[in-house]
Amino acid sequence: MTETQAGRVVLVTGANRGIGRAIAESFVAAGDRVATIYRSGDLPEGVFGVVGDVTSSEAVDEAFTTIEKELGPVNVLVANAGITRDQLLMRMTDDEFEQVIDVNLTGTFRCVRRASKAMIKARGGRIIMISSVVGLYGGPGQVNYAASKAGLVGMARSITRELGGRGITANVVAPGFIETAMTDALPEETQKKYKATIPAGRFAQSHEVAAAVRFLASDEASYISGAVIPVDGGLGMGH
DSSP states (O other), X not given: OOSOSTTOEEEETTTTSHHHHHHHHHHHHTTOEEEEEESSSOOOTTEEEEEOOTTOHHHHHHHHHHHHHHTOSOSEEXXXXXXXXXXXXXXXXXXXXXXXXXXXXXXXXXXHHHHHHXXXXXXXEEEEEEOOHHHHHOOTTOHHHHHHHHHHHHHHHHXXXXXXXXXXXXXXXXXXXXXXXXXXXXXXXXXXXXXXXXXXXXXXXXXXXXXXXXXXXXXXXXXXXXXXXXXXXXXXTTO
C-alpha cells in the first residue's frame, strides 16, 4: 500500500454499534484515522462520523466527499452496515426482501464503487466486507439476509479479478454468533442450544472479529484476496 500502515484513513460503515463499533475502536487503537457513515446513535471516541444512508448513491458520494476533505482519501473500506427483516419465506413480503438487499448488498456496492476511485488512483487499497455464517450456512426465516450476505462473496471475488492488479484486495469476513446485548437477552436454554452446535462451545467476542478485519487490512495480508475468513468457532466449517 502507498500509505504506511499507521495513520491510514479507514472507513467503517455502521460504526455506531455492534461489530462495526468494535472494528472502528480497533483501528483507532492502532493509530489509524477512522471515519464512519451511520444512520444514528453515538460513536466511539476518535471516529469521525457522517450521517448518511447507504441506500442512496448521492448520500454515499456526499459522505465520502466530506470524509476525504476531513481526513483524506479512504485507504481501507470496511463495509459493515446491515439490517435484518427476518420472516418465513411464505410470509416474506417483497419490501422485506428488497430492504435487506438494498442495505446489505447494494449498499455495500455503492460504498465499494465510490471507494475504488481513490484506491485505483493510489494503486492500493483494502476492501473488507462483513458477511455472516448465515450467508454460507443458511438460516430459517433469513432468505433475504442470507442472500444478501452470500452475494458479498461473489462481489469480493469479482472485485479481486477486476482490481487485483492495482494493489487492491477484496475479502469477506463471515462472523458466527457474537456475544452482544441481543444474545445476552436470549433464554439460557436457547443459548445452550446454540452453543452446542458450535465446536468452540461459546459465542465470539466482537474484538475477535475486529482482529480478523484488522489483519486483512494490514500489509501482511497483501497477497490474500477473494477469501472468505470465517470467525465462527468452527460452526460453518467453511460452508
